[in-house]
Amino acid sequence: MSLIGNILWFIMGGFFMGLSWWLAGLLCAITLVGIPWAKACFVIGQFAFLPFGKEAVSRKSLTRQDDIGTGSLGLIGNILWFVFAGLWLAIGHLMSALLCFVTIIGIPFGLQHLKLAGIALAPIGKTIVDKHVAASM
Structure with missing residues (x-):
C-alpha cells in the first residue's frame, strides 16, 4: 500500500515539496555554518519525496543516547532553523495539506503534509525510519 501511496504522492505534488x-x-x-541544516534538509527532502511507510523519530529515542543534535545545541539549531527556513516550509506544507483536504481522496496526502509540516518546524535531532521500527519504539 505504501508503494501506491508514494507513487500517487510523487505525481500529485510531493515532488515539488521535496524539491x-x-x-x-x-x-x-x-x-x-549551514551544513548541519543542509544535511537535515536533504534527508527530510528525500522523506518528502516518498513519505508513506516512514516516520520521523528522535534519534535519542531510537539510539537511547544523546548526540549533538538531540542536546542543547540541537535546540539552538532548531530555533535558528525555525526562524530562517522552518516556518516557510511548514507554511508550504500546510497550504498543500489544505488543497489535499478539499477532496476525500486527498485526505491521506493532506495528513502526510501535516506530518511533514511538523517536521519542518524542528528537524534537527530527527531521523527517518520505517513505520514498523517507529511502532516498536
Whole structure:
C-alpha cells in the first residue's frame, strides 16, 4: 500500500515539496555554518519525496543516547532553523495539506503534509525510519 501511496504522492505534488526541501538544503550548504541544516534538509527532502511507510523519530529515542543534535545545541539549531527556513516550509506544507483536504481522496496526502509540516518546524535531532521500527519504539 505504501508503494501506491508514494507513487500517487510523487505525481500529485510531493515532488515539488521535496524539491523545496532540497532547495533549502542548497541554500544552507552555501555557507559552512549551514551544513548541519543542509544535511537535515536533504534527508527530510528525500522523506518528502516518498513519505508513506516512514516516520520521523528522535534519534535519542531510537539510539537511547544523546548526540549533538538531540542536546542543547540541537535546540539552538532548531530555533535558528525555525526562524530562517522552518516556518516557510511548514507554511508550504500546510497550504498543500489544505488543497489535499478539499477532496476525500486527498485526505491521506493532506495528513502526510501535516506530518511533514511538523517536521519542518524542528528537524534537527530527527531521523527517518520505517513505520514498523517507529511502532516498536
